[in-house]
Amino acid sequence: xxxxxxxxxxxxxxxxxxxxxxxxxxxxxxxxxxxxxxxxxxxxxxxxxxxxxxxxxxxxxxxxxxxxxxxxxxxxxxxxxxxxxxxxxxxxxxxxxxxxxxxxxxxxxxxxxxxxxxxxxxxxxxxxxxxxxxxxxxxxxxxxxxxxxxxxxxxxxxxxxxxxxxxxxxxxxxxxxxxxxxxxxxxxxxxxxxxxxxxxxxxxxxxxxxxxxxxxxxxxxxxxxxxxxxxxxxxxxxxxxxxxxxxxxxxxxxxxxxxxxxxxxxxxxxxxxxxxxxxxxxxxxxxxxxxxxxxxxxxxxxxxxxxxxxxxxxx
Amino acid sequence: xxxxxxxxxxxxxxxxxxxxxxxxxxxxxxxxxxxxxxxxxxxxxxxxxxxxxxxxxxxxxxxxxxxxxxxxxxxxxxxxxxxxxxxxxxxxxxxxxxxxxxxxxxxxxxxxxxxxxxxxxxxxxxxxxxxxxxxxxxxxxxxxxxxxxxxxxxxxxxxxxxxxxxxxxxxxxxxxxxxxxxxxxxxxxxxxxxxxxxxxxxxxxxxxxxxxxxxxxxxxxxxxxxxxxxxxxxxxxxxxxxxxxxxxxxxxxxxxxxxxxxxxxxxxxxxxxxxxxxxxx
Numbered sequence: 001x002x003x004x005x006x007x008x009x010x011x012x013x014x015x016x017x018x019x020x021x022x023x024x025x026x027x028x029x030x031x032x033x034x035x036x037x038x039x040x041x042x043x044x045x046x047x048x049x050x051x052x053x054x055x056x057x058x059x060x061x062x063x064x065x066x067x068x069x070x071x072x073x074x075x076x077x078x079x080x081x082x083x084x085x086x087x088x089x090x091x092x093x094x095x096x097x098x099x100x101x102x103x104x105x106x107x108x109x110x111x112x113x114x115x116x117x118x119x120x121x122x123x124x125x126x127x128x129x130x131x132x133x134x135x136x137x138x139x140x141x142x143x144x145x146x147x148x149x150x151x152x153x154x155x156x157x158x159x160x161x162x163x164x165x166x167x168x169x170x171x172x173x174x175x176x177x178x179x180x181x182x183x184x185x186x187x188x189x190x191x192x193x194x195x196x197x198x199x200x201x202x203x204x205x206x207x208x209x210x211x212x213x214x215x216x217x218x219x220x221x222x223x224x225x226x227x228x229x230x231x232x233x234x235x236x237x238x239x240x241x242x243x244x245x246x247x248x249x250x251x252x253x254x255x256x257x258x259x260x261x262x263x264x265x266x267x268x269x270x271x272x273x274x275x276x277x278x279x280x281x282x283x284x285x286x287x288x289x290x291x292x293x294x295x296x297x298x299x300x301x302x303x304x305x306x307x308x309x310x311x312x313x314x315x
Numbered sequence: 316x317x318x319x320x321x322x323x324x325x326x327x328x329x330x331x332x333x334x335x336x337x338x339x340x341x342x343x344x345x346x347x348x349x350x351x352x353x354x355x356x357x358x359x360x361x362x363x364x365x366x367x368x369x370x371x372x373x374x375x376x377x378x379x380x381x382x383x384x385x386x387x388x389x390x391x392x393x394x395x396x397x398x399x400x401x402x403x404x405x406x407x408x409x410x411x412x413x414x415x416x417x418x419x420x421x422x423x424x425x426x427x428x429x430x431x432x433x434x435x436x437x438x439x440x441x442x443x444x445x446x447x448x449x450x451x452x453x454x455x456x457x458x459x460x461x462x463x464x465x466x467x468x469x470x471x472x473x474x475x476x477x478x479x480x481x482x483x484x485x486x487x488x489x490x491x492x493x494x495x496x497x498x499x500x501x502x503x504x505x506x507x508x509x510x511x512x513x514x515x516x517x518x519x520x521x522x523x524x525x526x527x528x529x530x531x532x533x534x535x536x537x538x539x540x541x542x543x544x545x546x547x548x549x550x551x552x553x554x555x556x557x558x559x560x561x562x563x564x565x566x567x568x569x570x571x572x573x574x575x576x577x578x579x580x581x582x583x584x585x586x587x588x589x590x591x592x593x594x595x596x
Contacts, residue, residue: 024544028567031316032408032542044544052562059539059547064362066539073546073562216365245362268366268539269357270406272319 001282002292005039007237007259008160008185010121012039012094015293016250016274019241019264020045020098020124020164021070025084026091029271037274040094042262043080045126047100048109050076054131055208060197065218066265067195069131069209072100077110081117094121096162099153102134107149108156115157123159125150128166128191130213140166143178154183162239164188165230172226173233180234188239188262189227193219216265217243224252231257231298245269247280257298317542318343322407324399325381330463333388335397336373342380344409348372350439351533351571354382354409355541358395367406368392369538369566371435371510385434385464411541412570415439415531417446418506424450426473427494427519429511433464435533436510440471451476451497455490455515459483491518498526509533513580520574530574534565543567551578
């Protein structure tokens with residue numbers, strides 16, 4: 001049974017990747033989890049310098065979901081390369097760095113630092129964080145800026161470039177194509193949905209930042225729909241993200257056309273989720289007579305629509 | 316090193332009202348937990364509520380490989396745990412966090428608990444008895460019904476001083492009333508430990524600062540992961556070498572903090588600096 005997938009030239013030993021911001025820098029789980037069980041890890045978002053992040057409270061539970069405004073608190077990319085990378089090198093797991101910036105130049109600069117560092121398999125470009133005042137979602141909410149950032153990162157690195165798209169747009173296919181044209185090797189779909197939770201006693205937002213990003217099972221149908229739309233719109237592979245907490249959830253994204261998936265909020269519920277999902281994924285594949293997880297990708301039978309592979313869309 | 320594994324409920328005892336004593340089998344927590352540490356718990360794998368909840372550890376039994384929690388069923392997470400039957404499985408990650416610092420020899424430990432904030436102090440009391448330390452527990456609540464653990468605190472070598480706001484049990488008034496009365500009369504060195512509502516811990520921090528006493532508080536913000544990855548539980552704390560406060564994870568750098576270094580809600584930087592200056596003899 002083959003569970004390995006290849007996305008943007010990166011080999012993942014299975015299609016389950018820990019999503020940015022939900023797994024720290026990976027090393028937090030040393031000794032608690034066998035990190036080599038994971039297909040990959042995406043680091044917490046990194047700017048050039050360390051960041052304080054958003055005011056508290058930063059997280060609030062919502063129905064089947066989590067609304068957060070962490071605001072990309074982080075150590076900065078140089079400290080990450082110096083202190084964290086050597087520790088991660090001992091673990092056999094593909095590492096993607098989530099690249100942030102206040103400006104196009106900063107995205108490129110962070111990417112250049114990563115380019116020269118050993119042990120980084122690829123860059124996920126964060127143009128979709130809803131919880132920062134500058135950058136973030138601004139770049140992911142305008143297709144011209146999306147193109148500009150991705151092109152700048154493309155120029156700054158030889159590493160695979162994987163923009164993470166925002167769901168807070170009208171038509172995600174416009175952004176998917178803009179990123180592809182700018183030289184992206186794959187796409188991560190999607191980041192959190194912009195939300196607001198209100199304390200009715202105080203008549204104030206429940207989060208210190210005000211609005212936040214919604215994640216967890218609550219957003220899964222939206223995420224599957226958008227990942228499916230993006231996968232049909234571009235030739236580069238798509239990594240599906242949004243509310244995955246089981247093998248069945250992961251399979252929804254794979255069947256919708258994603259080559260791999262990221263697990264996010266479910267890491268908080270149970271960081272040991274990977275072994276359970278992999279076990280159930282194998283069982284599903286066996287039950288359906290499949291011996292390769294890749295053969296499930298894009299097999300959605302959608303009434304009235306041709307499958308993307310029928311028109312040569314699968315490179 | 317914390318362990319992430321299923322913890323079956325070994326026993327469940329109602330203490331009246333919404334209060335329960337829950338005992339789970341989890342060898343690592345039973346063996347390694349220190350007073351002040353916590354576990355992240357969730358009843359089963361249900362989608363609701365989404366997140367685990369942090370609970371201070373009440374007691375451990377390494378021989379039986381169990382630990383106990385004192386839980387008040389107040390919301391979805393705690394209510395689901397309290398509704399479990401023996402044999403039911405919970406998800407448990409623990410033991411987690413920075414424990415209390417033991418008082419120096421000859422120093423009296425003054426433990427200040429508000430409501431279910433008493434949980435870690437039974438464990439700390441055990442430790443004090445084991446090490447031959449001296450301690451006194453000020454255990455406060457709104458009414459007598461909010462002090463259901465009172466009868467379970469014997470044999471710890473702690474002097475117990477109950478206080479209720481309605482005067483139905485012990486000293487009448489807030490828990491800081493008997494604390495201040497004791498401090499006025501105390502002769503030897505003392506060290507404060509507080510766990511309870513934020514306002515109570517802030518009050519203890521002010522008392523400690525005004526009297527140049529050391530105090531540790533166990534903070535209880537919302538937590539996502541319990542292990543420092545989500546950065547959701549950060550609190551404003553000023554380190555010894557910091558020019559200003561930094562957001563620090565209550566789960567990994569706390570939940571126990573030096574009260575003089577905590578920037579409390581409503582305080583600004585300058586107040587924190589003053590508090591820092593005043594907090595040390």
